[in-house]
Amino acid sequence: MTENQPFIFPKWANLIPLLIPPILLGGIATAVFVMWYWASPKHIEVGYQPTQPIAYSHALHAGELGIDCRYCHTNVERGAKATLPSTDTCMNCHKVIKTESPEIKKLQKSWKNNQPIQWVRVNAVPDYVYFDHSRHVNSGIGCATCHGRVDKMKTVHQKEPLSMAWCVDCHKTPEKHLRPVDKVTDMAWVAPDQKKLGATLKKDHYIDPGLDCSVCHR
Amino acid sequence: MFKPFTGLLAEFKSPASVLAAAKALTKAGYTTVDAHSPFPIHGMDKALKLKDSPLGWVVVIVGTLAFFGAFAFQYWANGVAYPVNVSGKPLLSYPSYICITYGFMTIVASITAATTMFALNGLPQLYYSLFKVGRFAKFSTDGFFISVSETDSKFDKEKTAQLLTELQGEHVVYVED
Amino acid sequence: MTQVVQDIDDTINRPALVTGDATFQAVTDAVVAPLEAPTPRWWMIALTGTTSLLLLLLSLITYLLWAGTGVWGVNSPVGWGFDIINFVYWVGIAHAGTLISAILFTTRQKWRTSISRFAEAMTIFAVLCALIYPGIHVGRMWLAYYMFPVPNQMALWPNFKSPLLWDLFAVSSYFTLSLVFWYIGMMPDLATLRDRALTKTRKIVFGILAMGWRGSARHWLHYEKAYLILAAMGTPLVVSVSSVVSMDFAASQIPGWHATIFPPYFVAGAVFSGFAMVVVMMAGARKVFKLENLVTMHHLETMNKIVLGMGMVMTYIYSMEFFMAWYSADPYEMFAFINRAAGPYAAFYWVMLFGNAVLPQLFWMKRFRRSIVWMVIIGIMANVGMWCERFVIVTTIHRDFLPSSWGLFIPTWVDIGTFLGTWGLFLTLFLLFLRFLPMINITEVKSIMPQASPHEGDKHV
Structure with missing residues (x-):
């Protein structure tokens, strides 16, 4: 026995196991943080602001000049897609306004060549989500509720996460966001008493968004 | 958490002699007597007047919490947070929660049993003064040892060593932490 | 209680569980010897084979991930x-591992001691192989986290009412418990290895794994309680x-599926x-590692009796299934069973019946129960039969309600390769276990030896 001595661990080795609980708890906390926030649209999608082919400013057109959203996004009340305006819509005014600006020159080029402008899409949901603009707009969900104050954005960016949790939140409690249908495109509108108004609107208009899978996924 | 050990160590030949020595030492008023054996010796806990392990109660309490926690969580997740309607059954259709409630309880309770055992024993404790004694390595094969700590109120280096020898203890050594 | 068991043992004169040179030292030596011997040649050759299969598993999983479940x-x-x-x-x-460890422990069946570690190791490795499938079968493996209740951006939780999720929890609870049970049971033996180790690496590695176990009476008190609770x-x-x-x-x-049986x-x-598998593996291991004194013919025979018993239960259920199909008077139910026995997969059905119901009947005779050759043959056939049984059950749906939607399941090379690969994983882990960990619970074997009783000499105090 004497010739084979066991290995004697140093005294500080007894302290190593004390590290196990913090490492374990830290690991779990990290996993939840990564799933819940870091890898979620809240973190990776909010604030997405691509450079557009033309430096078009919503702040100028919708904000300062007060053009209604529906002037360009014509289909928003009638169809699933709000639709982007064709070059013709722009040219209604820009045939005569600021024709010498370099940005408007790009517009004229598109018009002359009969080539649509390649706008970069900002707010998007996956293809397996059957989102319908008309359904929401006609129920009294304001543009600003999902898109933010676009009338103050020089370059459009994504305001809300557009994650499923975010959709579901409103589908559960639509009264938090409902407004009169004629105020839908009013970006600056704020309800005097959202709680009371929301409840009334929900009741009067039979708003029941539903939470079944097939409401959004078909 | 980790108890350092300084005291006397004696080796015994058989489970019977180590049990007899443990009984005699406890009778003589020693309270820090500990036996080291390759397997649990039947009756040693009584001989050393050790209190019953509270481990069972810990597992029962934590396991019960896990049981009700798992049940409540399933109801909350599938009945409150995101109500899932499965073929028109009530949201609190408890038979469908049984398997997971039980499974989760088992996971938590088994991990609790293990960690509580380690915590109560102060393990892992890689360094322990007795490991410095070469002969002590026999405890895991066929050696039976008795250790008496110097923190014992009855401890006296010479007298205790003599008592251990009288009780058929061999290779009595004084070990310092 | 223990005394009563002891008395019964003495009265009915059970065969000794440890034969040959039975000192504590001899038991330790017998179990530890294979771990301390130089690496045997056959072990290296076997490991090469099994790791190749393991590699096949990894590459096929990668291929599946890359190409999608269409390759199946x-x-x-x-x-x-x-x-x-x-x-x-x-x-x-x-299933054998935990049955041997838990049920036989709580019912104080002493013969379990020398086979429990071995069977528990098999349990853990087999559950690992099983757990691979739920992970990879979802197709989009990166979404496998859907199975766990992690807060996520969809505000969705797993559907706890789904049997597939029950399955996940059942198997992972089984895995957790088996692993904890195995490790706790092994800790004193790891201390033995630590105290005997000759090289510094082994001293340190086993030192850490044994967690400073010192066989203290106070530790045994909590240890035994924890072990009992885990077994329960x-x-x-x-x-x-x-x-x-x-x-x-x-x-x-x-x-064919919707049955309370x-x-x-x-x-x-x-x-x-599970038992058939333990018998096959144990019959080999005791021979190779010369553990005939610890795993006696009595052990193997007892396990063979369990195999026979379970084979009888299977036979009963096979006949009961047919009876229920006939008694239900449901044409689809009846067709499903006739189709099992006479349809395109009939061969699997008859192999199943032969391996599970017919062949184990040989164990009624002591001669077969105690013959190594026969128990290996029957054990292997039982496993082939059981695999066929699962195949027969799963593929029942190949004859759908409407003949227009009938079709067959033909495994692709990826299917077969993945299955072989899981054998590679299982056997690799097993070979490593045989080489580096004590395959018999030294502590428990010692504690059932007569001289372990402190009342030795003064019989029946």
């Missing part, structure tokens, strides 16, 4: 194929796991295949 043979109407067949098969193999918790798990696995099928409304059916099958 599953398609409508047989949407479940090798993934669930092999999952259920491996879970079945895993494992006892219902033995029946619950395969029951829950069977609900994957039984909770659906498919003829399924839970006991799967449990009996699992114990049957």
Whole structure:
């Protein structure tokens, strides 16, 4: 026995196991943080602001000049897609306004060549989500509720996460966001008493968004 | 958490002699007597007047919490947070929660049993003064040892060593932490 | 209580569980010797083979991840194929370990001591193989986290009412408990290895693994309590796991699956295949590592009796299934069973019946129960039969309600390769276990030897 001595661990080795609980708890906390926030649209999608082919400013057109959203996004009340305006819509005014600006020159080029402008899409949901603009707009969900104050954005960016949790939140409690249908495109509108108004609107208009899978996924 | 050990160590030949020595030492008023054996010796806990392990109660309490926690969580997740309607059954259709409630309880309770055992024993404790004694390595094969700590109120280096020898203890050594 | 058991043992004169040179030192030496011997040549050759299969598993999983589940043979109407067949098969193999450790521990069956470690190791490795399938069969493996209740951006939680999720919890609870049980049971033995180790690496590695175990009476007190509690918790798990696995099928409304007999059916099958597997592996290992004195013929014979018993349960269930189909007077139910025995997969059905119901009957005769050759043959055939049984059950859906949607399941090379690969994983882990860990619970074997009793000499105090 004497010739084979066991290995004697140093005294500080007894302290190593004390590290196990913090490492374990830290690991779990990290996993939840990564799933819940870091890898979620809240973190990776909010604030997405691509450079557009033309430096078009919503702040100028919708904000300062007060053009209604529906002037360009014509289909928003009638169809699933709000639709982007064709070059013709722009040219209604820009045939005569600021024709010498370099940005408007790009517009004229598109018009002359009969080539649509390649706008970069900002707010998007996956293809397996059957989102319908008309359904929401006609129920009294304001543009600003999902898109933010676009009338103050020089370059459009994504305001809300557009994650499923975010959709579901409103589908559960639509009264938090409902407004009169004629105020839908009013970006600056704020309800005097959202709680009371929301409840009334929900009741009067039979708003029941539903939470079944097939409401959004078909 | 980790108890350092300084005291006397004696080796015994058989489970019977180590049990007899443990009984005699406890009778003589020693309270820090500990036996080291390759397997649990039947009756040693009584001989050393050790209190019953509270481990069972810990597992029962934590396991019960896990049981009700798992049940409540399933109801909350599938009945409150995101109500899932499965073929028109009530949201609190408890038979469908049984398997997971039980499974989760088992996971938590088994991990609790293990960690509580380690915590109560102060393990892992890689360094322990007795490991410095070469002969002590026999405890895991066929050696039976008795250790008496110097923190014992009855401890006296010479007298205790003599008592251990009288009780058929061999290779009595004084070990310092 | 223990005394009563001791008395009974003495009265009916049970065969000794440890034969030959029975000192404590000899037991330790016998178990530890293979770990301290130089690496045997056959071991290296075997490991090369099994790691090649393991590599096949890894590459096929990568291929699956890359190409999608289309590389498997599953398609409508047989949407479940090798993934669930092999999952259920491996879970079945895993059943002997905990049964031996838990049920036989709580019922104080002393003969379990020398086979428990071995069977527990098999359990853990088999559950690992089984757990691969739920992870990879989802197709989009990166979404496998859907199975766990992690807060996520969809505000969705797993559907806790789904049998597939019950399955996950059943198998992972089984795995957790088996692993904890195995490790706790092994800790004193790891201390033995630490104290005997000759090289510094082994001294340090086993030193860490043994966690400073010093066999203190105060430690044994908590240790025994924890072990007892784990065994008690494992006892219902033995029946619950395969029951829950069977609900994957039984909770659906498919003829041939929707039956209340399924839970006991799967449990009996699992114990049957698990024990047969332990017998096969143990018969080999005791020979190779010269452990005939610790794993005696008495041990093997006892296990063979359990195999026979479970084989009888299986036979009963096979006939009961047919009776129920006839008694239900449901044409689809009747067709499903006739189709099993006479349809395109009839060969699997008859192999199943031969391996599980016919061949084990030989164990009625002591000559076969005690013959190594026969127990290996019957054990292997039992496992082939059990695999066929799962195949027969899963592929029942190949004859759908409408003949227009009939179709066959034909495994692709990826299916077969993945299955072989899981064998590679299982055997690799097993070879490593045989080489580096004590394959018999030294501590427990010692504690059942007569001289371990402090009342030795003064008989029946």
